[in-house]
Amino acid sequence: MRDAFIESLSKIAENDKDIFLITGDLGFGVLDNFSEKFPSQFLNVGVAEQNMTGIAVGLALSGYKVFTYSIANFTTLRCLEQIRNDACYHNANVNVVSIGGGFGYGALGMSHHATEDLSIMRSLPNIEVIAPGDDFETKEATKYVANSNKPSYLRLERASHIYENDLENSFAYGKIRQIREGNDIAVFCSGGVTKVAMNAAKILSKQNISLSIYSVHSLKTIDVNAVAKVFEKYSGVVTLEENNLIGGLGSAISEICLDNRIYPKSFKRMGLKDIYSSVVGSQEYLRDFYNLGEEDLIINVKKIMDK
């Protein structure tokens, strides 16, 4: 997704002199093409995320479409008040990009685990929060936020995610996107953990259980009617996110249900249970460790079906 983002941003910048990318001294080897091709639209601000965000706001209020770039929590939590007071209150076109959402930098330790960012960013007014599930959504989201003329948060994975599907290949902010068709249980996913659901679906299909998988890439504006239809159609719905259960995708879907008289037949939220991880490991290892892996999803699906 990281490369898909840069590729998309570079394409936009070719025809738009107002695109501006600022990094907080990260992106070794990844941002070179952009910085060489568009030197006047690029800045390495140094290891200073508060200043990065403030400068981004000054640039945005002067007509630029700004993207701030760093890894894990550095573009969000380190400069949260600059995002709140300066970007959001002023509705500045500052697009905050974090690479390595969830346990993307799992082995680096707790400081690099971005596992509350979705909840925290969702709670800020004026900002749009997007966690793309694959490279396609990443590219489309990048195009969308560049011209949305307001702040946004893009939570991206380092790795590339491409799924084979012949379903909807369209992206619209606020819509949910079905990426796999199935008849038994529906899974709502946000971000790179969508891959877990796709892999679980393959395993389950051999056991004659078919999962329907939806990418809920937009986490503040969510299509209520589309969500209602999913709950109506399927006997059970699971939400899957690599984020604290408080305030993320599962919370958002639960709120939609209660606010709109949608009564799930069966509902399970999968996410992090209000913990910090002192255990390290690869993203896959930590997903399994915290019951967010394929096997866990399979167990939850079967539990629902056995009811």
Place this chain on the structure above:
Amino acid sequence: MDTINLAKNIRSHVLKMTSKGKSSHVGSALSIADILAVLYTNMNVDPKDPSNPKRDRFILSKGHAGAAVYAVLAELDFFSKEILDTHYQDGSILSGHVSHKGVPGVEFSTGSLGHGLSVATGFALAAKRKSLNFNSYALLSDGELDEGSNWEAILFAPHHNLNNLTCIVDYNKLQSLTTVKETLNLEPLTDKIQSFGWNVFDIDGHNHDEIKKAIKANTSKPKFIIANTIKGKGISFMENKVVWHYRSANEDELIKGLKELEE
């Protein structure tokens, strides 16, 4: 109107606004009245076209002194002086900490310290990159320099040769609880800032000629004006007293203060 009378009117509005609203920070607002009067007289801003892309940008980073900014903008006809009466009242858009929403001429909303200089730096960088000929100003309090974010910007601006950026520090030497010296000493401030690569002007922040000269000076580096001021300046019983960071003038004190301004 000359800058001396403009500063006097700012002080008068500030006294009345904070007294009526029973709001804090009157000392902080009085401290910067002269700086604002001279700055707004010399900046390229137009009350008839407050969003002109070529305008100079000014951010009051010490947002708690917002009453003084509202006052100077009303004096310069960005909006009606009558609106000043609503300051700090229920339903008012004139918040205690300066806010831009619905208030023509306010460039940026602040209130949490340590934000303004980075945004002003962003304005200055945009002017350079877009070859626009405007200047960017941020006015900070001295206590505000305790915030680490400022030092990120102080490191950044000279590295990028932002000579269209001016940082002014209202150095009244009193912060929230006691003196700057006792709280977190900034000295030697001139040496510190110079060593970061700024062109430093150490001036009397109530002397209009000195303020104008510093603002107008052409430099090849970003400019840092250390404006030595007196908190509560102009009202004898408010000068250099921390309590006026919190208190506002009661009726008798308001009359006495306004009388002093007329003398």
